[in-house]
Amino acid sequence: MSSITRRRWLQRTLTALGGLTVSACDRISESPHVNSTLDWAEELNQRVQRVLLGRKALAREYTEKDISREFRANGTTNPDTEEYNALAKGRFVSWKLIVGGLVERPLQLSLEELRSMPSRTQITRHDCVEGWSCIGKWKGVQLSRVIERAGLKPNARFIAFYCADTLELTLDGTGQYYETIDLVDALHPQTLLAYDMNDRPLDIAHGAPLRLRLERQLGYKMAKYVMRIEALESFQKLGRGKGGYWEDRGYQWYAGI
Amino acid sequence: MSGAATPAQAAGSDRALADGRIAFYRHPLAVRLTHWVNALCLWLLLMSGLQILNAHPALYWGEISTFDQPLLSFGAADGPAFPAWITLPGFQDLAGGRSWHFFFAWLFVLNGLVYLGYALRSGRVRNVLAPDREQLRNIGRSLADHLRLRFPHGDAARGYNVLQKLSYLIVLFGLLPLMLLTGLTMSPAMDARLQWLTALFGGRQSARTVHFFTATALVAFFLIHVLAVLAAGPLNEMRSIVTGWFVIKPEKRS
Numbered sequence: 001m002s003s004i005t006r007r008r009w010l011q012r013t014l015t016a017l018g019g020l021t022v023s024a025c026d027r028i029s030e031s032p033h034v035n036s037t038l039d040w041a042e043e044l045n046q047r048v049q050r051v052l053l054g055r056k057a058l059a060r061e062y063t064e065k066d067i068s069r070e071f072r073a074n075g076t077t078n079p080d081t082e083e084y085n086a087l088a089k090g091r092f093v094s095w096k097l098i099v100g101g102l103v104e105r106p107l108q109l110s111l112e113e114l115r116s117m118p119s120r121t122q123i124t125r126h127d128c129v130e131g132w133s134c135i136g137k138w139k140g141v142q143l144s145r146v147i148e149r150a151g152l153k154p155n156a157r158f159i160a161f162y163c164a165d166t167l168e169l170t171l172d173g174t175g176q177y178y179e180t181i182d183l184v185d186a187l188h189p190q191t192l193l194a195y196d197m198n199d200r201p202l203d204i205a206h207g208a209p210l211r212l213r214l215e216r217q218l219g220y221k222m223a224k225y226v227m228r229i230e231a232l233e234s235f236q237k238l239g240r241g242k243g244g245y246w247e248d249r250g251y252q253w254y255a256g257i
Numbered sequence: 258m259s260g261a262a263t264p265a266q267a268a269g270s271d272r273a274l275a276d277g278r279i280a281f282y283r284h285p286l287a288v289r290l291t292h293w294v295n296a297l298c299l300w301l302l303l304m305s306g307l308q309i310l311n312a313h314p315a316l317y318w319g320e321i322s323t324f325d326q327p328l329l330s331f332g333a334a335d336g337p338a339f340p341a342w343i344t345l346p347g348f349q350d351l352a353g354g355r356s357w358h359f360f361f362a363w364l365f366v367l368n369g370l371v372y373l374g375y376a377l378r379s380g381r382v383r384n385v386l387a388p389d390r391e392q393l394r395n396i397g398r399s400l401a402d403h404l405r406l407r408f409p410h411g412d413a414a415r416g417y418n419v420l421q422k423l424s425y426l427i428v429l430f431g432l433l434p435l436m437l438l439t440g441l442t443m444s445p446a447m448d449a450r451l452q453w454l455t456a457l458f459g460g461r462q463s464a465r466t467v468h469f470f471t472a473t474a475l476v477a478f479f480l481i482h483v484l485a486v487l488a489a490g491p492l493n494e495m496r497s498i499v500t501g502w503f504v505i506k507p508e509k510r511s
Contacts, residue, residue: 029345029346053449060455070325127443127445130312130313130351131312132462257441257447
């Protein structure tokens with residue numbers, strides 16, 4: 001065998017082997033059985049981290065000088081619907097946060113009313129699922145205070161956040177952004193409905209007029225453009241049933257890592 | 258000589274072969290099993306890790322991402338930084354990459370604990386992995402021999418040589434734990450409990466960078482490891498890590 005044919009033979013073998021591996025991998029990684037097996041890890045992450053952290057452990061808080069010069073805005077940077085644009089034009093004066101679902105007292109809270117409630121300010125690090133981090137200063141009302149005011153019914157287990165932005169246009173409306181968290185996170189002292197960022201009213205790119213801060217999880221859990229929150233027993237009937245826009249697209253519901 | 262450090266139970270397992278060579282039981286079952294589970298985990302962790310890195314192929318130093326001044330960034334403006342054939346899944350899928358990564362991270366940790374438990378209980382760390390004084394004194398000669406691809410034969414091949422011992426110790430008790438610790442440091446939840454870890458690595462983005470370079474060091478170790486297996490006698494080496502039995506020629510002492 002001449003060296004050229006040998007090289008060609010080697011090249012072909014390697015290409016074939018490579019192709020086999022890649023297609024085998026893709027077949028495996030698309031199989032539902034494999035994916036449900038892989039989901040054990042998410043379950044394990046959640047259980048172990050919940051035990052290690054408990055309800056109270058606080059995310060690190062930073063100082064003014066640590067704040068990022070550039071805080072990247074990801075996902076939707078402007079919902080750009082007629083309704084939202086009208087609200088934004090009026091500086092969200094006519095906007096009201098609707099609180100409903102399994103609560104004793106459904107509420108409608110204007111930005112002014114939210115601002116008049118006791119607030120918490122925290123400088124925290126935002127970790128995106130993509131891998132980057134930014135530090136920002138957030139001021140808002142603790143979600144626990146809003147929940148307390150509305151009063152949870154005993155069967156409430158999750159809080160859902162419905163947002164003004166549609167990330168993907170779909171016929172059935174499942175492209176609308178939403179998120180769900182459980183009560184451990186909802187009642188955590190650092191879980192805020194934030195209306196200020198870096199001492200200014202939240203801008204549109206970062207979720208005006210109100211966004212969730214959930215400091216012990218990744219960025220995609222922290223819904224922006226929150227219009228309505230709801231207490232639920234289960235999130236199976238929302239969207240595609242996985243508990244959030246990105247969760248419906250394969251991402252973990254528990255995003256602590 | 259270095260071979261004298263072989264544990265007594267291994268010497269007791271010698272089997273004389275018909276051609277005068279000696280087969281001895283070199284790798285106990287626990288070592289063989291954990292070796293291969295570990296190999297599988299590291300391979301899949303590497304591929305799914307590159308999938309995750311593809312989502313934001315830039316590294317930074319410190320707590321945060323200084324987007325305009327990355328420490329290092331990969332790839333061109335269009336297309337993934339790391340090609341599909343080396344990522345898992347074999348198409349752009351951050352969610353899938355994360356699922357694979359965390360599953361095999363758990364398997365890697367559990368397997369590591371099994372190995373650690375075995376290695377400490379059996380005295381393997383002290384008897385098999387720790388180099389003795391004489392070996393350390395002769396490290397220069399061992400290095401020179403290795404660079405000429407001259408490996409120990411006969412009884413000297415019963416135990417690990419000094420470079421093997423040091424590199425295995427560095428991988429087992431340095432690089433692999435470092436992968437786990439830097440991985441945990443990137444978790445916003447763990448950070449609420451283990452803030453000293455983040456401080457140790459100089460920030461979350463530093464930990465992410467160390468995670469990448471430690472993985473690179475493991476790839477380098479893998480390449481040298483495989484090269485050494487090929488040079489030292491691939492059949493014999495593979496037999497020993499699959500069945501446990503390693504064959505030496507006692508008459509050929511060097």
